[in-house]
Amino acid sequence: MKKALHIAASPNTEKDDVKIALKHLMSPWTWRKQEYQEKLQNKIEEYFNASNVCLYDSGRSAIMEVLKAFNVGAGDEVLVHAFTCLVVANPVMWAGARPVYIDVNKQNFNFDLYDLKKKITNKTKAIIIQHSFGIPEDVEEIRKIVGSKVIIIEDLAHSLGVRFNNKILGTFGDAAILTLGIEKVITSVRGGAAIIFNKEAAERMNKNYKNLPEFPKSYTFVSLFNPIFWYLTLPIYYLGIGKLTLGRIKVFLGHKLNLLGRMIEKEEYTGSKPKWMPSKISPALCEIGCNQWDKLERLNNHREEIKKIYERELGINYSGTSAMLRFPVLVRDRDKLLALAKNKGWVFGDWYKKILYSPEENLAGFGYSKGLCPKAEELKGKIINLPTFIKVTPKEATQIAEFVKKWL
Numbered sequence: 103m104k105k106a107l108h109i110a111a112s113p114n115t116e117k118d119d120v121k122i123a124l125k126h127l128m129s130p131w132t133w134r135k136q137e138y139q140e141k142l143q144n145k146i147e148e149y150f151n152a153s154n155v156c157l158y159d160s161g162r163s164a165i166m167e168v169l170k171a172f173n174v175g176a177g178d179e180v181l182v183h184a185f186t187c188l189v190v191a192n193p194v195m196w197a198g199a200r201p202v203y204i205d206v207n208k209q210n211f212n213f214d215l216y217d218l219k220k221k222i223t224n225k226t227k228a229i230i231i232q233h234s235f236g237i238p239e240d241v242e243e244i245r246k247i248v249g250s251k252v253i254i255i256e257d258l259a260h261s262l263g264v265r266f267n268n269k270i271l272g273t274f275g276d277a278a279i280l281t282l283g284i285e286k287v288i289t290s291v292r293g294g295a296a297i298i299f300n301k302e303a304a305e306r307m308n309k310n311y312k313n314l315p316e317f318p319k320s321y322t323f324v325s326l327f328n329p330i331f332w333y334l335t336l337p338i339y340y341l342g343i344g345k346l347t348l349g350r351i352k353v354f355l356g357h358k359l360n361l362l363g364r365m366i367e368k369e370e371y372t373g374s375k376p377k378w379m380p381s382k383i384s385p386a387l388c389e390i391g392c393n394q395w396d397k398l399e400r401l402n403n404h405r406e407e408i409k410k411i412y413e414r415e416l417g418i419n420y421s422g423t424s425a426m427l428r429f430p431v432l433v434r435d436r437d438k439l440l441a442l443a444k445n446k447g448w449v450f451g452d453w454y455k456k457i458l459y460s461p462e463e464n465l466a467g468f469g470y471s472k473g474l475c476p477k478a479e480e481l482k483g484k485i486i487n488l489p490t491f492i493k494v495t496p497k498e499a500t501q502i503a504e505f506v507k508k509w510l
């Protein structure tokens with residue numbers, strides 16, 4: 103039977119995480135216990151040498167709360183990548199500000215600095231730096247361009263634990279956000295954090311935090327169920343006849359019965375905010391978060407090893423990188439490649455096959471119109487992302503690279 107290597111199906115989850123999820127699923131009366139929430143907060147504070155960290159339901163809520171803490175709102179502009187997900191643009195709008203989209207540079211999928219310079223105005227109040235796929239952006243270079251008044255928020259969704267010039271990403275700007283979402287560097291299934299280095303803004307963040315609602319219980323349930331589901335499903339995914347496999351049936355039922363949850367709610371695709379966001383992190387998920395936090399170095403060392411194999415085999419070099427969450431490659435006939443890879447059991451990523459990962463008809467609602475970022479519009483048709491997560495062996499990485507090489 104084929105081995106399922108799925109880049110988005112709880113890729114970091116291991117047996118010990120599943121045990122924790124199961125324990126909490128069986129004891130809902132403990133879901134509000136704060137013990138692991140405090141532990142996770144302490145771990146993050148220690149790691150970033152920061153004294154002001156708040157934990158939220160998601161990274162997108164963390165972005166919104168950081169902007170609010172710095173009084174970014176109506177009439178302000180926030181510079182963001184066009185080559186990203188709508189979950190980054192949305193919290194900017196939810197905070198009342200306007201996202202301004204910066205084009206991508208073809209070498210490393212970070213900002214096109216020429217476009218960045220062009221789009222700064224006297225309304226520019228903040229910039230969100232993505233460190234795309236784990237490739238560090240030179241934040242000090244960006245600081246020189248945007249000036250000292252613009253608030254720099256490092257988004258560590260792809261780059262938690264990555265260093266640049268021996269300094270940990272997330273410590274270069276005024277604030278950083280991280281996500282513990284299911285497909286990210288480490289996961290608590292759902293969760294996010296904000297780190298603010300400015301004292302006054304941090305005080306505002308802490309004050310606002312106290313008034314936030316608790317994470318909804320129904321979401322805690324599906325979040326605890328999700329890693330267990332994938333852990334038990336992936337090994338038998340391809341058991342069956344032809345297209346009718348046990349995995350496909352289970353996933354179909356899981357979605358039909360609403361047991362797997364959605365990482366992006368329907369209304370977010372049109373810019374609306376789910377009512378329960380922002381909320382506090384679910385304390386029940388924090389023990390998984392703590393357990394994963396302790397594995398950060400091991401998971402990232404593995405990613406670095408796999409990245410080096412892709413670099414060597416594909417002749418692509420992303421200079422200055424270590425652990426990459428995903429390894430981006432530009433290919434011909436992207437959809438055909440992805441379909442053929444699936445036949446081998448490999449589900450690759452497709453970030454960012456669409457501007458803001460949004461249906462084109464919704465883009466106007468995010469303030470994006472065709473032609474604003476031509477390079478992003480060109481690259482979106484060609485990009486795939488190869489997996490680097492812990493279950494990809496060096497041998498499999500070599501096989502994946504051999505397969506992909508023919509499509510370069």
Ligand SMILES: Cc1ncc(COP(=O)(O)O)c(C=O)c1O
Binds near residue numbers: 159160257260293294
């Ligand atoms: C670049 C980037 N930043 C922030 C986020 C927000 O994270 P979350 O899903 O926890 O809201 C995401 C999520 O996909 C992301 O891709």
